[in-house]
Amino acid sequence: MINLNKFDFLSTARINRLVQTLASRLEVDAPLTFLSRTPVVPVSDEAEILGSFSGTIFAADIITDDAEAVVVEAGRLEMTGSVSSIPNIKLGARISQTMLRKLNQLSQGIQLQGDSELITGWENRLVNNLITGVRQTQNYLCGAMMLDGLVYDRLGVKISTGFGTPAALKQTLVGARRWSIDAGVTANTTGMKPIEDLQYMVQSIAPTVGKTYNRVTMATTTFQFIIASDEFAERVRLLLQLEPDQFSMNIYDVENMKSLFNRVTGLTLELEDGTFNARNTNGSRTSQRVLP
Numbered sequence: 001m002i003n004l005n006k007f008d009f010l011s012t013a014r015i016n017r018l019v020q021t022l023a024s025r026l027e028v029d030a031p032l033t034f035l036s037r038t039p040v041v042p043v044s045d046e047a048e049i050l051g052s053f054s055g056t057i058f059a060a061d062i063i064t065d066d067a068e069a070v071v072v073e074a075g076r077l078e079m080t081g082s083v084s085s086i087p088n089i090k091l092g093a094r095i096s097q098t099m100l101r102k103l104n105q106l107s108q109g110i111q112l113q114g115d116s117e118l119i120t121g122w123e124n125r126l127v128n129n130l131i132t133g134v135r136q137t138q139n140y141l142c143g144a145m146m147l148d149g150l151v152y153d154r155l156g157v158k159i160s161t162g163f164g165t166p167a168a169l170k171q172t173l174v175g176a177r178r179w180s181i182d183a184g185v186t187a188n189t190t191g192m193k194p195i196e197d198l199q200y201m202v203q204s205i206a207p208t209v210g211k212t213y214n215r216v217t218m219a220t221t222t223f224q225f226i227i228a229s230d231e232f233a234e235r236v237r238l239l240l241q242l243e244p245d246q247f248s249m250n251i252y253d254v255e256n257m258k259s260l261f262n263r264v265t266g267l268t269l270e271l272e273d274g275t276f277n278a279r280n281t282n283g284s285r286t287s288q289r290v291l292p
Contacts, residue, residue, distance in 0.1 A: 032139035033217065033272050034146060034290065040138075091133040093126055136276040143290045155281070166209045171201060179225050187225035194226040195235055195265055202267065217270040219291055224251040226261065235264045 144150035148165035152158070173179065176191035202213050226232050233249050239260070240247070249257070258269050274290045 032135055033270070033274060034142035035135060035139040038142040038145075089134050089137050091130050091137075093130055095126075139274070140276065140288075140290050147291075154278075168205050168209055169201075169211075171197075171205070173197065179222070179229075184221070187228040189228050190230055192225070192229050193231050194229055195231055198265055198267065213267075215268045215270055216265075217272050217291065219289070220254060220271050220273050223254065223257070223261070223269065223271060227251045227254075227257050232261075232264070236260050239264055 141150065145163045148162050148170065150162075151160050176188070177193060177197070178188055179192045179194060180186060181188045198216060206213050227249055228251050233244075236249070237244060237247065251257075254271070258271070261267075261269050272291045275287050276290065278286045278288055280286055
């Protein structure tokens with residue numbers, strides 16, 4: 001018998017408490033790559049995000065007592081656009097009439113046949129799925145921010161924007177230096193110099209904008225391009241002090257190749273192959289990658 005005596009399943013306060021508990025569990029059990037490294041700052045409902053504040057940090061001067069300090073720029077507000085209201089991330093779930101009737105009966109203290117876990121378990125799964133869906137969209141948006149580009153066109157919401165990443169950090173490989181020769185299908189094994197390209201970004205470009213990087217995130221397919229390259233094989237051979245005929249590279253031996261990549265480049269490799277499902281307006285489902 002189920003007798004939860006005015007359990008009030010649809011209470012806003014109760015759902016809020018449940019959401020917080022499940023959200024915390026998801027943070028630990030299934031972190032999303034880009035969302036997990038992005039600070040989440042709560043704002044009031046009526047607040048509007050109109051722009052961003054940025055500025056260069058200058059080292060202080062050493063001066064004598066009573067001498068005036070050098071005045072530097074305090075920073076600036078960067079406006080890339082404004083909207084009348086900030087869009088929301090929303091997801092709903094259909095509850096059948098039968099289930100609503102059972103919930104209403106329980107909220108009135110009516111006893112039903114069965115185990116109470118059948119109802120509470122259903123509610124937990126429902127809220128868990130909704131939270132996961134919201135966080136997947138947050139993760140996708142954070143990934144787009146780190147790629148400095150978002151194109152979104154669904155349900156009347158159209159977004160095409162960048163996030164202000166310095167141009168120096170967006171290097172474009174051309175000609176024989178490209179990592180693939182046919183739009184990401186086949187590795188350019190002889191011409192590509194992936195290790196040199198990454199080390200150039202870390203050692204020469206990043207310091208010019210005051211950044212220090214020690215991690216690279218990419219899809220497994222992209223990493224397999226690197227494994228297949230002649231440059232990677234040569235770097236590994238020199239690292240292990242082997243002759244060319246003493247070893248061969250296997251693009252499917254990803255875990256062992258990750259260890260060699262970390263040693264050759266000095267960077268920590270993070271493979272990101274996350275996907276999420278989007279419901280189209282015609283009711284069909286599309287699977288989409290977070291990182292291209």
